[in-house]
Amino acid sequence: MLHPPETFTTPRLVARLPRLEDAAAVFAAYASDPEVTRYLSWRYYTEVEPLREFLRRVLHTWETDDGGHYGWLLCLRGTDEPIGSIGVSLGLHGAVFGYVLGRAYWGRGLMAEAVRYVSAWALAQPPLFRVWAYCDAENLASARVLEKAGLVQEGRLRRWCACPTISPEPRDCLIYAKVR
Secondary structure, eight states, X not given: OOOOOSOEEOSSEEEEOXXXXXXXXXXXXXXXXXXXXXTSSSOOOSSHHHXXXXXXXXXXXXXXXXXXXXXXXXXXXXXXXXXXXXXXXXXXXXXXXXXXXXXXXXXXXXXXXXXXXXXXXXXXXXXXXXXXXXXXTTOHHHHHHHHHTTOEEEEEEEEEEEETTTEEEEEEEEEEEEEO
């Protein structure tokens, strides 16, 4: 079974495992912001406790290596305050990832750094041949992140994923991938 590194660094970021005591900081930085979560498959949090439960589930994956979703919190180098997160789910021959970044940090290329690292790590694993992600077709900023990280748009997935902040119905998404 593949196991991602528990931490990694990029030129400007440190990715680390979440801690339950991070819940309030994550809530404040991005998870409670309707604009940040607008195009995501989960609705913004209105209370800290459900977010703490989500972090507990992420930690459970790391502790048990049960093949679920491995998530990291992203902090600026030299700090320990979460500003976003990135996670990866490992499959038989590929890895799919997702990410979120606090609004105060948009437009700096930070998430492209994290995506480049996770993509490179995954493609360096012998059984993995593909990394991929998708974003809402209207989320042009996220599409740009994936392009800057070296992924190529493969197509449009019609009515693929619901963005509960926008509508309960599935919306079109763009799929990006990098293969070896």
